[in-house]
Amino acid sequence: MLLCIFTANACMDLPFDPDQCQPGLSVDCVIFGFHENDLKVLLLKLLQGNEWALPGGFVFLDENLDRAAIRVLHERTGLEKIFLQQFHAFGQVERSPVTHAARLVQEHSLHPGLQSWFEQRFITIGYYALVEYSQVEKPQPDYFSETCAWFPVRGLPHLMLDHQAIIERALQTVRFQLKYQPIGLNLLPEKFTMPELQALYETLLDQKLDRRNFQRKMLSYDVLIRTGEFRQGGAHKAPVLYAFDPVNYEQALRNGFRSVW
Amino acid sequence: MLLCIFTANACMDLPFDPDQCQPGLSVDCVIFGFHENDLKVLLLKLLQGNEWALPGGFVFLDENLDRAAIRVLHERTGLEKIFLQQFHAFGQVERSPVTHAARLVQEHSLHPGLQSWFEQRFITIGYYALVEYSQVEKPQPDYFSETCAWFPVRGLPHLMLDHQAIIERALQTVRFQLKYQPIGLNLLPEKFTMPELQALYETLLDQKLDRRNFQRKMLSYDVLIRTGEFRQGGAHKAPVLYAFDPVNYEQALRNGFRSVW
């Protein structure tokens, strides 16, 4: 009975009109969050099967590419004005096997007319987002998924299609940018301690850093402001709370930390 | 008369079958060359109108995205095994106005059935290539263009659609990568002098560099080999000829020149 209701519903209330979408094109978002000294990625569990997937969606014909990514991010996390950056277009032929499409149509009891839509070859544009974990109140699954949850990047579940590779590449991009551009404004709360910032770097780089040299370097970049407050309640000496200087941070984002020439 | 022949021809011998191409998707290549101490870009002059365009093409349904870019590059330059890198997906709605499509169909006297193909909204994936100018014997125009020529990046003609912006972004990407990764292997001849290498850097950065510090830094990267030969025939002291060390160069490409951490 339940299945019947679902079936009827599914055939009628598709959350998008394929005729209004750019054919063969999708966007996928690798949404990174930082929690308990661990880098997490937001994933969706598909309704059927035991696979997880990146939050993604199609691009409306009258919608800019970036806008589509922003929409997906907003629909899943409720967040707006987030650091979101395109990092790669994935266009291997093998990445959209017909078998996958057929399963989708069957399992969702979609109108057979939609089969051709899902059987298309898809190119996907990868975006990565850096969000503040605690600000994502209740991640929302989409039409094709039942749950939405954070996973540590070092312990990902089985992923749909080439989504594992997409995450790898996003991580690689973040790691590279970390070396030359500031990071943290979108991953950390407004006020944070130097050890917390260092933990973020160590997690992303997967490498221990010297506490004292790290602080010296970060301060030399001139993007941090000492708030004058301290994080109380810890088991030890109360560390200084810092905040990012928005102007200098933006400037460092544009120009990079230090030109070699 | 000529028009008639052309018309008939055009309707029959389209160089691609739209049904075999990924809809609404193209690749565009920003092909950089270095000649007479100037950075050049390879452009195509459209058959009608006074506009120029980047070499580009459509993506066959059974063709990987990267492969399509390689094909375009090969068709225009005859070159293979070239440094070619995807750098951005351009997906603004306004970038493919219908007026442009209509003009294309009309001017090429294409079969009206093709009008819908060209009226689609297109997303294009931008690639940039670094090629050795002298190795491009005779650049070949494509089906929609009459000539193919190099232009200095500081003196570009009027360009189709958003191709100006695409070049800007490619240039920006190259400039950024220049700071952290080796460059030159694909832009310079096999053997080159230090002043020639410096000229490449100065052109790309649009900035004068100190001769002595430049040499010290380049040598410190350990990607250059002294061939032991000299460039003879110049008006002055014969400069040493260098070549790139393929192994170290590749490694530097992967890892970047110098990790900050």
Place this chain on the structure above:
DNA sequence: ATATCTATGTGTCATAATGACACAATAATA
């Protein structure tokens, strides 16, 4: 109360990288 433990804040030193510059060597030309 006092000692202890541990994370945090700050400083020092040797080494390496960088920026600014000077002088010697050499090939063509006058």
Place this chain on the structure above:
DNA sequence: TATTATTGTGTCATTATGACACATAGATAT
């Protein structure tokens, strides 16, 4: 043979980096 312009190499002060030591302050144990 002198001149000129370009290339090759070196020096020095300044700055950045890596490795490390010690002082400080909250919480807990005695």
